[in-house]
Amino acid sequence: MYGWIWRHLPGNTGVRALISLVLVLAIVYILFQYVFPWAEPLLPFNDVTVDNGMAVNR
Amino acid sequence: MGTRLVVRTLSELCVTVGTLIVLLVVYVLYWTGVRANSAMDSEVHRLQERWSAAAGGQLPGQGPGAQAGGNNGAPAGTDAPAGAGTAGQGAGTGTGTGSTGPGAKTVPRKSPPPSGKSFAVMYIPRLGRSWAKPVLQGTGTDVLKKGLGHYDGTAGPGETGNFAVAGHRRTYGDPLKDLPELRSGDPVVVTDGTTWFTYVVDGAPFTTRPDDVGVIDPVPAESGYRGPGRYLTLTTCEPEWGHSHRLIVWAHLDATEPVAEGKPKALLSRPTGPFRSP
Numbered sequence: 258m259y260g261w262i263w264r265h266l267p268g269n270t271g272v273r274a275l276i277s278l279v280l281v282l283a284i285v286y287i288l289f290q291y292v293f294p295w296a297e298p299l300l301p302f303n304d305v306t307v308d309n310g311m312a313v314n315r
Numbered sequence: 316m317g318t319r320l321v322v323r324t325l326s327e328l329c330v331t332v333g334t335l336i337v338l339l340v341v342y343v344l345y346w347t348g349v350r351a352n353s354a355m356d357s358e359v360h361r362l363q364e365r366w367s368a369a370a371g372g373q374l375p376g377q378g379p380g381a382q383a384g385g386n387n388g389a390p391a392g393t394d395a396p397a398g399a400g401t402a403g404q405g406a407g408t409g410t411g412t413g414s415t416g417p418g419a420k421t422v423p424r425k426s427p428p429p430s431g432k433s434f435a436v437m438y439i440p441r442l443g444r445s446w447a448k449p450v451l452q453g454t455g456t457d458v459l460k461k462g463l464g465h466y467d468g469t470a471g472p473g474e475t476g477n478f479a480v481a482g483h484r485r486t487y488g489d490p491l492k493d494l495p496e497l498r499s500g501d502p503v504v505v506t507d508g509t510t511w512f513t514y515v516v517d518g519a520p521f522t523t524r525p526d527d528v529g530v531i532d533p534v535p536a537e538s539g540y541r542g543p544g545r546y547l548t549l550t551t552c553e554p555e556w557g558h559s560h561r562l563i564v565w566a567h568l569d570a571t572e573p574v575a576e577g578k579p580k581a582l583l584s585r586p587t588g589p590f591r592s593p
Binding site: 258259260285288289296297298302303304305306307308 | 323324327328331335338339342343346347454456459464466481482483484485486487491523525526527528530531550551552556557558561563
């Protein structure tokens with residue numbers, strides 16, 4: 258998988274390394290900005306109220 | 316060749332999933348805290364700025380109002396024209412009556428602040444000298460990312476009834492991580508910009524079921540309070556990293572002072588004062 262990506266990146270080794278770094282950073286950004294905020298409420302750390310069902314609807 | 320490709324792809328997938336999990340843990344344990352702390356600090360800052368701006372404009376009128384309230388002693392049911400005037404008067408009556416007994420008169424309930432907006436700052440010296448968190452209206456997930464949440468429909472700070480507030484125990488800045496450390500006699504100070512409300516904790520933290528809405532009743536049945544009064548309830552999750560139960564702390568209003576008279580005693584004394592841990 259990673260080898261396949263590497264082979265399909267353009268340029269020489271330096272350019273490929275740079276593009277890989279940018280790709281990794283972009284993926285981490287998307288995860289922290291969009292994916293994890295969506296996934297985090299599914300974990301049990303948000304239930305701090307005694308009227309959970311109602312609080313969600315508010 | 317085929318086997319090698321399968322094995323390599325499989326191990327790459329495992330490494331990817333592992334990295335994802337590590338990143339998620341970093342997000343939950345660290346990044347939510349960074350974001351929440353900066354959000355809470357800016358909420359507190361914004362509130363203080365708004366209050367100091369309001370105080371600058373209305374302080375001359377507020378002084379006599381507070382004094383008049385103190386002189387009257389008995390709670391006045393009249394509504395002052397300006398918001399600051401009402402708060403000043405309320406503060407005056409509070410100091411006049413001292414500790415509020417079961418026979419305390421009902422304070423006219425103000426309309427609740429808009430949902431999701433911060434309206435008060437809470438200080439709990441037991442949780443740290445610099446522990447100051449904003450209180451926002453509502454207890455939705457997004458609200459609790461920016462501070463403590465005030466249950467809709469419960470009393471406001473200093474009002475007769477139950478000022479019920481929820482907060483994260485873990486993640487999002489861990490605001491109520493040390494809630495179990497609270498014990499009888501610990502002060503919980505709340506300010507709405509015009510008045511300091513000093514609540515005093517009663518009893519040890521109480522563990523209950525997640526659906527026990529009775530704990531935020533005006534007079535919570537299990538709290539030991541018998542008559543109507545001015546109470547405060549803090550709720551968070553229990554155990555620390557779970558959601559099978561809730562941890563409840565109750566407090567009653569002990570004193571109210573106008574902000575103009577400076578910080579209340581509870582915030583000035585070091586934790587080694589009367590609230591020292593045994």
